[in-house]
Amino acid sequence: MSDHERAAAARMRSGAERIADLFSVAREEGRAVFLPFLTAGLPNPASSTRLFAAMAEAGADGFEVGIPYSDPLMDGPVICRGSEQAISEGATLDRSLSILGEVAETTGLPSLAMTYANPVFRRGADRFCDRLAEAGAAGLIVADLPFDEAGPLGDAARRHGLGLVLFLALTSGYNRIRAVAEAEPSFIYAVANLGVTGERSEWSSRVERLVEGIREVTDIPVVLGVGISTPEQAAIAAGLADGFIVGTALVRRVLESSDEEDAARSLAGLVGEMAFAARR
Amino acid sequence: MRARLHRPDPRGRFGEYGGRFAPETLMTALEELEVEFASAWADPLFVGEYHRLLELYVGRPTPLYPAHRLSERLGVEVWLKREDLAHTGAHKINNALGQGLLAHRMGKPRIIAETGAGQHGVATATAAAVLGLECQVYMGEVDIRRQAPNVSRMQILGADVIGVASGAGTLKDAVSEAMRDWARTVEETQYVIGSVVGPHPFPWMVRELQKVIGDEVLRQSEQLPDVAVACVGGGSNAIGMFWPLAGTGVELVGVEAGGEGIGTGRHGASIGAGSPGILHGARTYMLQDDDGQVLEAHSISAGLDYPGVGPEHSYFQEVGLARYVSVTDREALDGVRLLALTEGIIPALESAHAVAWVAREASSLRHKTVLINLSGRGDKDMEMLVERL
Numbered sequence: 001m002s003d004h005e006r007a008a009a010a011r012m013r014s015g016a017e018r019i020a021d022l023f024s025v026a027r028e029e030g031r032a033v034f035l036p037f038l039t040a041g042l043p044n045p046a047s048s049t050r051l052f053a054a055m056a057e058a059g060a061d062g063f064e065v066g067i068p069y070s071d072p073l074m075d076g077p078v079i080c081r082g083s084e085q086a087i088s089e090g091a092t093l094d095r096s097l098s099i100l101g102e103v104a105e106t107t108g109l110p111s112l113a114m115t116y117a118n119p120v121f122r123r124g125a126d127r128f129c130d131r132l133a134e135a136g137a138a139g140l141i142v143a144d145l146p147f148d149e150a151g152p153l154g155d156a157a158r159r160h161g162l163g164l165v166l167f168l169a170l171t172s173g174y175n176r177i178r179a180v181a182e183a184e185p186s187f188i189y190a191v192a193n194l195g196v197t198g199e200r201s202e203w204s205s206r207v208e209r210l211v212e213g214i215r216e217v218t219d220i221p222v223v224l225g226v227g228i229s230t231p232e233q234a235a236i237a238a239g240l241a242d243g244f245i246v247g248t249a250l251v252r253r254v255l256e257s258s259d260e261e262d263a264a265r266s267l268a269g270l271v272g273e274m275a276f277a278a279r280r
Numbered sequence: 281m282r283a284r285l286h287r288p289d290p291r292g293r294f295g296e297y298g299g300r301f302a303p304e305t306l307m308t309a310l311e312e313l314e315v316e317f318a319s320a321w322a323d324p325l326f327v328g329e330y331h332r333l334l335e336l337y338v339g340r341p342t343p344l345y346p347a348h349r350l351s352e353r354l355g356v357e358v359w360l361k362r363e364d365l366a367h368t369g370a371h372k373i374n375n376a377l378g379q380g381l382l383a384h385r386m387g388k389p390r391i392i393a394e395t396g397a398g399q400h401g402v403a404t405a406t407a408a409a410v411l412g413l414e415c416q417v418y419m420g421e422v423d424i425r426r427q428a429p430n431v432s433r434m435q436i437l438g439a440d441v442i443g444v445a446s447g448a449g450t451l452k453d454a455v456s457e458a459m460r461d462w463a464r465t466v467e468e469t470q471y472v473i474g475s476v477v478g479p480h481p482f483p484w485m486v487r488e489l490q491k492v493i494g495d496e497v498l499r500q501s502e503q504l505p506d507v508a509v510a511c512v513g514g515g516s517n518a519i520g521m522f523w524p525l526a527g528t529g530v531e532l533v534g535v536e537a538g539g540e541g542i543g544t545g546r547h548g549a550s551i552g553a554g555s556p557g558i559l560h561g562a563r564t565y566m567l568q569d570d571d572g573q574v575l576e577a578h579s580i581s582a583g584l585d586y587p588g589v590g591p592e593h594s595y596f597q598e599v600g601l602a603r604y605v606s607v608t609d610r611e612a613l614d615g616v617r618l619l620a621l622t623e624g625i626i627p628a629l630e631s632a633h634a635v636a637w638v639a640r641e642a643s644s645l646r647h648k649t650v651l652i653n654l655s656g657r658g659d660k661d662m663e664m665l666v667e668r669l
Contacts, residue, residue: 070573071452071559073459074303080446093571117301118558122572144301144561148291167304171466176307191305195464 014161015138018110019186022062023221023242033243034059034234034278035223036271037114038250039066039082040099041091047260048091049102054264055250056107059275063107064141064245065100067093067115074143076198082251093119101135110138112165117145125156132162139163139186147180154183165189165223168214170206181218188220190241193227198248200227203236211240231270234277246274282599284526288592292480293563295598297591300479302561306459309466314481316386321488326385333377334492337410338367340374342493344500344651349622354642357649359505361497363517363656364627370656371493371517372403376472378489380407383470390414390469394458396423396451396513397583397630398430399656400474405439407472415439418458421449423582430660448576451513451586455560475514476590479561483590490520493653498524507531507645510653511633512604513548513584515593517655523592526601530651534593535633537579538606548577550589551597551604559588565597580609580664581629583656611636613668616658628656629664 013021026033036055041048052063068086072079091099097113104111113132120128120142132140139162145153147166157164163186168177170191180188192207193200207224214222224237225245237244250267257263285294292298292314300310320326334340342365347358363371376393383391391413395401401417408415417434421443424431434441447453455477462471476483476490497508508525510518512534522532539547547553550565559566559574567575567587577587596602607615612629615636620626627635634652638645658665 071447071456073456073560074463076460077446087573116558118568118574119572121563122557122568122570144303144558146300146302146304146307148307149299149301169303169305169307171305171308173308176304191303194305194466196303196460 015110015133016161016163016186018138019163022110023187026061026242032238032241032278033061033223034275035062035064035243035245036060036250037064037066037245037247038254039068039079039086040096041068041086041089042082042251042254043085043257043260043263044089045091045095045099048099049106050260051254051264051267052103053106054268055271056109058268058271060109060271062110062112062138063103064112064114064247065103067096067113067119069116069119072116072143074196076196076248078248078252078255079197082255085255093123097131097135100137104136104138112163113137113140115140115142117142120153125153126159129156129160129162133160137162139165141165141189147183150183167191168210170194170204170210174213177214177217181220185220187243188214188222189245190214190222190224191226192224192237197226199229203233208240231273231277234274238278244278284523284601288480288484294592294595296556297564297594298480298483298562300561301558301563302479303463305463306466310479310481317382317481317485320382320385326381330378330381334374338373338377339365340492341496341500342366344497347623350619353622354639356638356642356645358638359649359651360654361493361521361651362654363493364625364631364654368399368403368406369659370399370403370628371490371520372400372474373406374492374520375474375486375489375516376400376403376407379470379472380404380411380413383413383472384411386470388468388470390465391472392416392418392458392461392469393472393474394418394451394454395474396454396585397581397628398423398427398434398660399583399628401439401441402430402433402437404472405434405437408439409437417441418444418454418461420444420451420454423450423454426664427582427660428663451582452574452577459560475516476519476592477514477560477562477588483562483592486516487519487523487592490516491523493517493520494522494524497521497651504528504530505651506648507533508651508653509533509535509634509638511535511584511630511655512589512593513537513586513630514588515590517653519590519592521653522596522602526596532596532602533637534602534604535637536604536606537577537581537584537633538608539578541608542606546578547606548579548584548586549606550587551593552606556594562591564591564594565589580612581633583628583630584633605637607633607636607640611640615639616665617669625654626658627654628658629661631655
């Protein structure tokens with residue numbers, strides 16, 4: 001199959017299926033899936049897609065595209081600042097979803113929306129999912145939506161062929177692990193640290209126990225996120241789980257860049273090292 | 281009209297409102313908190329200790345005072361529930377002590393809180409001091425400036441006040457920052473939330489701890505008032521008075537912050553001018569734009585400067601158990617002066633909203649008895665009052 005044919009075939013598959021493919025291919029190759037996070041609209045809506053393209057070239061497997069939100073409860077100061085900047089640069093909900101669509105189209109990689117519950121329910125779960133599917137998104141992650149409240153959105157996502165991701169945390173007990181597994185998310189976002197997103201120097205030994213606890217219950221892919229900011233930490237995460245997410249370290253690089261060119265270069269550098277680490 | 285709910289449903293809902301929209305890291309703590317509070321609240325030892333503190337330490341019951349001169353001026357028979365006379369100067373202490381006792385019972389050595397006007401921060405710092413707990417209070421930078429005396433009070437009480445610069449630097453941002461702290465420290469920390477907001481079980485628990493206000497009114501009145509009025513930011517003093525009175529035939533009126541006028545967009549009237557959404561873990565009425573971005577609220581009173589409202593108020597509004605109105609900053613300031621000159625009581629700017637509504641509606645309230653929840657005193661607002669009155 002040519003690249004073009006492969007891309008055409010991929011488009012025939014639903015978002016949820018493309019996420020599943022990502023993990024099955026990585027499992028066959030004996031490596032972890034690396035999903036960089038970046039806020040849509042950084043450094044501004046016009047040049048955002050280009051930064052994702054640079055990360056794709058540097059070895060990203062897929063993306064979490066952050067939909068900037070005014071009150072991001074799960075995010076630390078860096079991603080909060082990124083959200084504020086994106087909003088002030090004009091990243092409305094529609095513009096952000098368009099950027100997500102451009103990212104999916106340009107890179108051909110499975111791209112998931114990372115958002116909060118209010119923008120989703122404000123628009124309506126079904127309409128939101130419809131718009132995501134139309135844009136070419138593979139799925140969505142809602143930071144303040146535990147499985148207990150995820151039922152209606154899960155149904156809407158399924159109707160539109162999108163994968164819904166659910167969370168588990170270091171504080172989640174057996175009952176919650178069971179319940180999340182039964183809801184059959186596309187993957188489980190295992191929150192690797194207490195607290196909000198941000199860089200950490202320490203890696204909690206409890207992460208290992210959480211991943212083991214999940215594995216005893218289900219073989220749904222487990223992706224680690226929150227606090228992974230260095231290639232060393234990425235390598236540990238890749239050894240433990242099916243994938244990992246890096247956000248704050250990337251957003252920081254964009255915020256600290258002098259211009260778009262510099263940001264793209266800086267992101268590609270870190271993503272390249274992280275992708276190498278994902279090869280275990 | 282549907283009835284008040286003794287407890288929200290198992291998912292923490294009051295009808296369509298409430299729930300638990302929180303990051304996963306907090307979910308186990310929220311589940312535990314619900315179980316622990318339910319067990320404590322059914323334990324005569326815990327409840328006895330709570331009421332002992334309310335009586336001997338807070339000075340409850342607070343008086344139900346017939347405001348003769350104000351009544352004469354307005355042509356309306358007005359009674360004041362004097363929460364301003366509770367220790368620390370507002371109703372907030374009822375809740376802070378209850379949650380402090382619970383933290384103590386759960387073996388959590390540290391409590392955190394958010395505060396707007398500073399009254400809940402002072403109450404929490406006080407509870408921490410008397411119960412021997414470590415305490416940190418998140419407060420918006422703007423509020424730190426406009427409620428300076430309360431910042432000093434918290435510090436003298438041994439609490440650490442942490443300024444929050446994000447967003448508008450007001451109550452909403454302080455709540456968000458306290459929740460972020462809690463996600464990080466959940467295993468040794470109890471988040472003592474200050475109002476009937478947040479994810480389940482907070483709205484239910486805080487209402488239970490505040491309904492002592494309305495319970496006392498039932499005991500203290502020979503005859504129930506026709507109308508009961510309270511200011512509503514998050515709505516803890518209002519629900520504390522409304523809940524025991526709901527369904528007795530008393531008309532319940534919640535007064536939201538009209539700010540510079542609803543038409544200007546600079547206000548805090550979440551029910552009056554907002555729409556249902558998800559804020560700080562609960563589905564409730566809130567101020568938001570078409571994209572679901574949270575809008576900044578505005579009120580001269582820091583305690584009402586919040587773009588959401590407790591989910592049980594959304595329920596009360598929907599089923600007709602209470603109605604919600606608003607008064608402007610200017611009217612509230614006039615309410616302060618009115619109460620000061622007629623009764624010798626300087627109310628908190630928050631509570632002055634309830635006074636101002638009664639003054640404005642006096643002609644339609646004629647020959648009725650009206651109970652105002654005077655939720656706090658105005659010492660903290662002196663700087664603003666000197667400037668604006």
